[in-house]
Amino acid sequence: MRYRRVPDETVRRLSVYLRGLLFLAKQGRQNISSRDLADFLGVNPWQIRKDLSYFGGFGTPGVGYKTEKLTKQIKKILKLDSVHKTALVGVGNLGSAVLAYPGFRIYGFNIAAAFDTDPKKIGRKVKNITIEDVSNLQTLKRRKINLAIITVPRDAAQQTADALVKAGVKGILNFSPCHITVPKKVKVITLDIARVLARLPYYMSAS
Amino acid sequence: MRYRRVPDETVRRLSVYLRGLLFLAKQGRQNISSRDLADFLGVNPWQIRKDLSYFGGFGTPGVGYKTEKLTKQIKKILKLDSVHKTALVGVGNLGSAVLAYPGFRIYGFNIAAAFDTDPKKIGRKVKNITIEDVSNLQTLKRRKINLAIITVPRDAAQQTADALVKAGVKGILNFSPCHITVPKKVKVITLDIARVLARLPYYMSAS
Numbered sequence: 001m002r003y004r005r006v007p008d009e010t011v012r013r014l015s016v017y018l019r020g021l022l023f024l025a026k027q028g029r030q031n032i033s034s035r036d037l038a039d040f041l042g043v044n045p046w047q048i049r050k051d052l053s054y055f056g057g058f059g060t061p062g063v064g065y066k067t068e069k070l071t072k073q074i075k076k077i078l079k080l081d082s083v084h085k086t087a088l089v090g091v092g093n094l095g096s097a098v099l100a101y102p103g104f105r106i107y108g109f110n111i112a113a114a115f116d117t118d119p120k121k122i123g124r125k126v127k128n129i130t131i132e133d134v135s136n137l138q139t140l141k142r143r144k145i146n147l148a149i150i151t152v153p154r155d156a157a158q159q160t161a162d163a164l165v166k167a168g169v170k171g172i173l174n175f176s177p178c179h180i181t182v183p184k185k186v187k188v189i190t191l192d193i194a195r196v197l198a199r200l201p202y203y204m205s206a207s
Numbered sequence: 208m209r210y211r212r213v214p215d216e217t218v219r220r221l222s223v224y225l226r227g228l229l230f231l232a233k234q235g236r237q238n239i240s241s242r243d244l245a246d247f248l249g250v251n252p253w254q255i256r257k258d259l260s261y262f263g264g265f266g267t268p269g270v271g272y273k274t275e276k277l278t279k280q281i282k283k284i285l286k287l288d289s290v291h292k293t294a295l296v297g298v299g300n301l302g303s304a305v306l307a308y309p310g311f312r313i314y315g316f317n318i319a320a321a322f323d324t325d326p327k328k329i330g331r332k333v334k335n336i337t338i339e340d341v342s343n344l345q346t347l348k349r350r351k352i353n354l355a356i357i358t359v360p361r362d363a364a365q366q367t368a369d370a371l372v373k374a375g376v377k378g379i380l381n382f383s384p385c386h387i388t389v390p391k392k393v394k395v396i397t398l399d400i401a402r403v404l405a406r407l408p409y410y411m412s413a414s
Contacts, residue, residue, distance in 0.1 A: 009251070011409050015402050018402075019399060019402050078405060098400060106401065147407060147411065170410075187407055192310055196380060197354075197356065198285060199218055200379075203394035
């Protein structure tokens, strides 16, 4: 829907490279060639070089990339070099699972608020976060939370997005397998779990 | 880790095109240009044409693609033109949410079995599926289930994958934010929820 100089696909792949680099750095790897990084991630080496060239390119021919330095640089490009407070709306099974998900901190995310409509859930604590009434969503701006995760039932996804946008949220990760309409200044990524599964059969019959 | 003529990235994008086409077809759209499809999906038009060219290309210059025909063709390429019985291991919050997820059928997936280690859960029904003991995993081959979803705690992910591979599973969707090692003939996709969230901040500050 939007055109920028850097394609969405490049931004997506940068996050893939970052995950790989974080893993390799943890294993003590200090340098890596675009070829080895590509092998590790299952992408093309030229693609890595091309994507990084949007931002100036960081490798040394024949030597490769310094793992730690490139990690920092990609974090900076993706604006992940500071902590992002994030809200979650919909504390059902999926919402509870996301609240308990152990992988957010490594990217600098802090799930700082959770909301639901169910009076039985409001006031309860999940992972040290007290569940609030969705009518409190309007407090997000004051609390400087401009990132949100939607884990409500599909029928409630659009109205939840509308409320989040009204509350000043600029980025939404939507888990409902449906199309959400928001103003242009707001970025929505819809994570359709079934679509990810849909990539597997291709490989299963090929091997 | 593996090299094929068709890059993993192309397979991934085909699933993105498919989701868009399924949505557009539902809205009654019969034809679409690569430009309009690209706009709708937030990708580059040349990328769509290039990806489809691996399989012969299906559009007519100046006219575009027939939505229904292209949908069928991509389903065939991705081996989604038949039903895939799928097992799920780990019926915690995330597993329960995945079992209840409404988006699988459109891609031809049938979640046909669910497993857990918790005696309190075994025998219970979730969405018409009776939860079985993980010791039953070995029955998957006989039941012709060769696709599986792992929603167990991170520490149990590798041993679950090992058991699934032993049971003849050829494709695994892993929700644990960790690296899983499997034989080459098995394809694993790790869906790291935090990594998807990590794509948002880039856009939020840019707008």
